[in-house]
Amino acid sequence: MPHTPRPILRVSSTARLLVASQAPGVRAHTSGITFDDPSGDRLRQWMGLDRETFYDMRRVAIAPMGFCFPSHDARKGDLPPRRECRLAWHDELFARMPQIETILTIGAWAQDYHFRRLGVERPAGASLSDVVRDWRRLLERTPRVLPLPHPSWRNSGWLKRNPWFEAEVLPALRDEVKRLVGD
Secondary structure, X not given: OOOOOOOOOEOOOOOOEEEEOOOOOHHHHHHOOOOOOHHHHHHHHHHOOOHHHHOOOOOEEEOOOOOOOOOEOOOOOEOOOOHHHHHHHHHHHXXXXXXXXXXXXXXXXXXXXXXXXXXXXXXXXXXXXXXXXXXXXXXXXXXXXXXXXXXXXXXXXXXXXXXXXXXXHHHHHHHHHHHHHOO
16 A cells, blocks of 8 residues: 555444545545545535534544545545455445444445445436435435535535535535434
8 A cells, every 4th residue: 555554434333424435635644533624624514513523423423435545646636445445344334333324425436335335226327416416315215325525625616516506405414414413
């Protein structure tokens, strides 16, 4: 591996909400805290949670598809999550968390894995916009699934082109978080 492995996840047997993300970034690798960056600030704002509640693993579980920072590509972008982590740990981890009622799938890697694991149909060739736009259907199942784009600044253009996300999805997200986590 390009970096010393430093698994970063926050799980418990009591959290009913799971934030299923891509992989920790370089800042998380350094600090040991996932979403300890502007993306985390935006995600917490979307969810309507303060930092303390977001990191209370009794209430919110956070499990990236890759537990460790995967390194950068030639253009300084994050590489995809490494497959070894998912293959070795994910099925067992989620089998041990039957209390999870809602999964926030952040980005395509998390969506692909959790949709497949839960038997959720994802139409062939569906874009991120298509998947996120289908949020109502996914919240009607058990466990509930709420697909989200990554809260990175790199997706600011997507957010501007898709104002329905802020108008429709974020209020539903906040209601779901409040239901599961409380104030």
